[in-house]
Amino acid sequence: MTGxxxxxxxxxxxxxxxxxxxxxxxxxxxxxxxxxxxxxxxxNGGGKSTLLKxxxxxxxPMQGQVxxxxxxxxxxRRNIAYLAQGEEVDWRFPISVWDVVLQGRxxxxxxxxxxxxxxxxxxxxALIEFEIAPLANQxxxxxxxxxxxxxxxxxxxxxxxxxxxxxxxxxxxDARAQHELAEMFIRLRQAxxxxxxxxxxxxxxxECFDQVIALKNRVVAEGTPREVLTSDILxxxxxxxxxxxxxxxxxxxxxx
Amino acid sequence: MSLExxxxxxxxxxxxxxxxGTGIVAVMAAVVGTFVVLKGLAFMGDAIAHTxxxxxxxxLLLGVNLYAGAMAFAVLTAVGVVVLARVxxxxxxxxxxxxxxxxxxxxxxxxxxxxxxxxxxxxLLLGSVMAIQSYELYIIxxxxxxxxxxxxxxxxxxxxxxxxxxxxxxxxxxxxxxxMVLLISxxxxxxxxxxxxxxxxxxxxxxxxxxxxSLITQRIVPLMFTAAAIGLVSxxxxxxxxxxxxxxPGATVVVVAxxxxxxxxxxxxxxxxxxxxxxxxxx
Numbered sequence: 096m097t098g099x100x101x102x103x104x105x106x107x108x109x110x111x112x113x114x115x116x117x118x119x120x121x122x123x124x125x126x127x128x129x130x131x132x133x134x135x136x137x138x139n140g141g142g143k144s145t146l147l148k149x150x151x152x153x154x155x156p157m158q159g160q161v162x163x164x165x166x167x168x169x170x171x172r173r174n175i176a177y178l179a180q181g182e183e184v185d186w187r188f189p190i191s192v193w194d195v196v197l198q199g200r201x202x203x204x205x206x207x208x209x210x211x212x213x214x215x216x217x218x219x220x221a222l223i224e225f226e227i228a229p230l231a232n233q234x235x236x237x238x239x240x241x242x243x244x245x246x247x248x249x250x251x252x253x254x255x256x257x258x259x260x261x262x263x264x265x266x267x268x269d270a271r272a273q274h275e276l277a278e279m280f281i282r283l284r285q286a287x288x289x290x291x292x293x294x295x296x297x298x299x300x301x302e303c304f305d306q307v308i309a310l311k312n313r314v315v316a317e318g319t320p321r322e323v324l325t326s327d328i329l330x331x332x333x334x335x336x337x338x339x340x341x342x343x344x345x346x347x348x349x350x351x
Numbered sequence: 352m353s354l355e356x357x358x359x360x361x362x363x364x365x366x367x368x369x370x371x372g373t374g375i376v377a378v379m380a381a382v383v384g385t386f387v388v389l390k391g392l393a394f395m396g397d398a399i400a401h402t403x404x405x406x407x408x409x410x411l412l413l414g415v416n417l418y419a420g421a422m423a424f425a426v427l428t429a430v431g432v433v434v435l436a437r438v439x440x441x442x443x444x445x446x447x448x449x450x451x452x453x454x455x456x457x458x459x460x461x462x463x464x465x466x467x468x469x470x471x472x473x474x475l476l477l478g479s480v481m482a483i484q485s486y487e488l489y490i491i492x493x494x495x496x497x498x499x500x501x502x503x504x505x506x507x508x509x510x511x512x513x514x515x516x517x518x519x520x521x522x523x524x525x526x527x528x529x530x531m532v533l534l535i536s537x538x539x540x541x542x543x544x545x546x547x548x549x550x551x552x553x554x555x556x557x558x559x560x561x562x563x564x565s566l567i568t569q570r571i572v573p574l575m576f577t578a579a580a581i582g583l584v585s586x587x588x589x590x591x592x593x594x595x596x597x598x599x600p601g602a603t604v605v606v607v608a609x610x611x612x613x614x615x616x617x618x619x620x621x622x623x624x625x626x627x628x629x630x631x632x633x634x
Contacts, residue, residue, distance in 0.1 A: 151521040152521070153517065153520060153521055169523070172521065172522055172523025173522060173523050175521060175522060175523075176518070176521070176522060177517065177518055177521030177522070178518065179515070179517045179518060183517060184514075184515060185389075185514065188389060188513070188514045189389070189565070189568070189569045189570055189571045189574055190510065190514050190571065191570070194507075194510070195514070198507075198511045198514075198515070198519075201507060201508070201511055201524075202511075202519065202522040202523075202524055205524070205525075206508065206524070206525050206528070206529070210507075234569045234570075247518075254522060256522075260521075
């Protein structure tokens, strides 16, 4: 980061992005303050992953502009951690939890930097913070879904990432693991980190998140969870599904 | 087996060179082959071997060093593969198959234009380990040392890019550069292995020992050492069998490696079955 104060962690203006010549998202305007916990919601194919990839510079905008902490994302990438969807990770890869977390330091050091005792200490601290130190020697694929997410969050913390983007982290997690994951997001936010979670799972949004952007190839709505999670907006978002909001704030989508 | 039987092949200097040369390439191919197996790049290895063949044919035609020609084509293919993966609109494996079979066919045509091409074609396709010259041993040893050094220097970076290339790229890590270094190492390993087992079988030397190792261990460094040991045992055993039974050495080395893989696979299945049975009995 540049050190100068920035008003927005993320600033997106008139963004169009996609694959090949076909835009998946169009005309997206969005701004997120530093230290916020935000959710990107929408149906499959609505452009949640595309937005995240454009934010980290994995795909170039076809139109419009993306700024992360006031800069071109490519210039501040060492401060960004991106956790891809679980299906994109080879869980059979023979790598231990410790080695994955240590990669956070390697990302910080770049191609030629050597890891120091301080790097190992930081990685160890991240293991302890996410309560996965006892699993350090285990192969990553032998862990449960929730534990795997903790490992990647520990790597992001070891990387000292200020912005953490997660693509569908709740997939395959049971209710308890989802709840624990949400608690970790809150802890990271309290530490000043900005978190963006792409999800089609609407549980927990009301109580945990600061901001929600509803995406269906364009921005359908944006604001606080209470402003966005209304029956009208959710019906517009999930056209063939019927949403309902329980008294607890939990949102349930019923398939037609 | 008596000591005399073991030492008998070494009465001939060409056999000594064959053992040293094949041993070195088997170990080195297994080390880089570990990444080939982990990333599922066997098809790409095959493509590099085939284009290296064309490089050798062009080198023969131009009267330059065979290794130089093969290396140039192999490295170009390795770099091309990385570029292709990022820009191609055709499926990667389809584009790669079109590229390497086309280049391989050109190689055959180039060789056929030369007198006595059948012998060259045969040795390039199936290897001619008994014909390794002393100066070639130096080339093999030097290249192998450079590759092992490169793998040692970049090891943790190779692992990171192999495991999570998307996450690494998102954090600004030079993934394309590291992938190219890895593929160039694979290309170099293939080029110096062709003399031992030929274009057709070289992929086996890359992937079979590493695949067998992956059945034994779940840690990457032990996997590399296991693969190297299996590669070395395959090379030495294969050459002994070839010497005493007068069968083609390259093919014999590959058959031994395949047999070890089959034995390990069977062993792991039996072990899993026994463990399952024990668990049931204890319940």
